[in-house]
Amino acid sequence: xxxIAVVIQDGEGHGTLLRALAEEGHEVVLLDDPQNAPAKVxxxxxxxxxxxxxxxxxxxxxxxxxxxxxxxxxxxxxxxLLPQRDEGLISRCLNHGADMVMVEPFSVFEFILAVRxxxxxxxxxxxxxxxxxxxxxxxxxxxxxxxAARQAQESLLPLGEHRVMDGLTAEGFFxxxxxxxGDFFDYFAPxxxxxxxxxxxxxxxxxxxxxxxxxxxxxxxxTFAGYQLGVPDLLAELNQVxxxxxxxxxxxxxxxxxxxxxxxxxxxxxxxxxxDFMLITPEGQINSFPSTTFPLGLLPEVDLTMxxxxxxxxxxxxxxxxxxxxxxxxxxxxxxxxxxxxxVGQMCRxxxxxxxxxxxxxxxxxxxxxxDDVSMLRLRIE
Numbered sequence: 001x002x003x004i005a006v007v008i009q010d011g012e013g014h015g016t017l018l019r020a021l022a023e024e025g026h027e028v029v030l031l032d033d034p035q036n037a038p039a040k041v042x043x044x045x046x047x048x049x050x051x052x053x054x055x056x057x058x059x060x061x062x063x064x065x066x067x068x069x070x071x072x073x074x075x076x077x078x079x080x081l082l083p084q085r086d087e088g089l090i091s092r093c094l095n096h097g098a099d100m101v102m103v104e105p106f107s108v109f110e111f112i113l114a115v116r117x118x119x120x121x122x123x124x125x126x127x128x129x130x131x132x133x134x135x136x137x138x139x140x141x142x143x144x145x146x147x148a149a150r151q152a153q154e155s156l157l158p159l160g161e162h163r164v165m166d167g168l169t170a171e172g173f174f175x176x177x178x179x180x181x182g183d184f185f186d187y188f189a190p191x192x193x194x195x196x197x198x199x200x201x202x203x204x205x206x207x208x209x210x211x212x213x214x215x216x217x218x219x220x221x222x223t224f225a226g227y228q229l230g231v232p233d234l235l236a237e238l239n240q241v242x243x244x245x246x247x248x249x250x251x252x253x254x255x256x257x258x259x260x261x262x263x264x265x266x267x268x269x270x271x272x273x274x275x276d277f278m279l280i281t282p283e284g285q286i287n288s289f290p291s292t293t294f295p296l297g298l299l300p301e302v303d304l305t306m307x308x309x310x311x312x313x314x315x316x317x318x319x320x321x322x323x324x325x326x327x328x329x330x331x332x333x334x335x336x337x338x339x340x341x342x343x344v345g346q347m348c349r350x351x352x353x354x355x356x357x358x359x360x361x362x363x364x365x366x367x368x369x370x371x372d373d374v375s376m377l378r379l380r381i382e
Contacts, residue, residue, distance in 0.1 A: 181373035182210025242297030250297035284345035
């Protein structure tokens with residue numbers, strides 16, 4: 001059953017109680033030296049301590065107080081026995097760590113019930129503590145694994161500013177609302193080719209499942225771009241990947257090719273339900289280009305005809321997730337496309353980076369937590 005330490009001066013006077021404990025199957029450790037009792041209680045790994053509160057010189061009270069100050073004894077249940085009712089002594093017992101005070105006369109049955117109750121509570125609290133420790137350990141491992149996954153996901157994205165080729169600089173920004181996000185963007189310039197392949201995708205939802213789809217998009221994109229296959233073929237395959245899933249996911253997406261060949265600059269794209277992307281002049285004037293077809297993952301067949309526009313550098317292109325448009329002020333006001341256009345124009349005129357734009361959005365929302373993943377891809381064509 002349990003190991004119980006009993007600290008009394010007169011073992012014979014409490015013989016009935018000691019026998020009752022033994023008959024219950026408990027191992028009784030009788031301690032008649034209060035001064036050495038704390039070390040022995042801890043050393044014997046007792047699960048409950050019964051103390052005679054009438055020990056000379058308040059030794060019983062001091063024992064309880066000392067035990068409660070130790071790591072091993074702080075959770076041990078203490079039962080104090082009093083030979084007669086003394087309100088002052090009862091109060092002192094409680095102040096010195098007593099979990100229960102029993103005043104004689106009481107029956108052996110009442111004593112055994114008290115022991116059972118305190119042991120049950122002690123084991124219950126220990127089990128809660130054990131489970132809490134397991135949960136905390138699991139939580140730490142989960143946080144570590146999510147952090148590793150977050151770093152791995154960020155390594156898939158071209159974050160920060162990069163020189164892609166002569167005449168083209170790219171800047172990427174990504175801030176998931178959870179540890180992982182469902183946004184993905186990338187670009188690829190085949191060696192010796194004036195053609196740059198690009199993709200910007202936002203999978204529905206956020207978190208682990210959406211992040212897994214985003215990683216699939218990365219794999220598909222590199223495969224199709226590496227073999228210089230068409231953007232419509234890539235998006236058609238992605239559409240089928242999403243349709244095959246039992247749990248419906250969809251993705252808004254922009255696939256594009258950018259041609260920089262001497263004085264010939266063109267952008268060919270198909271936008272599948274994605275927010276308008278922007279073309280910005282050095283003066284901050286903005287043209288927006290809306291979606292050309294449905295999101296992927298909803299219909300078996302999607303019109304993926306590409307639209308081509310002629311570019312006149314210098315200019316910038318900005319692709320972004322809908323989270324930018326959907327930020328809200330503390331009063332609930334939607335940020336919306338007009339405010340975004342104004343900020344983007346200011347950013348380009350003043351040569352600021354995407355981090356600045358993100359901070360402006362944070363100020364508008366009053367620093368409220370993100371409800372969706374924030375992604376931006378900026379291409380500067382000289």
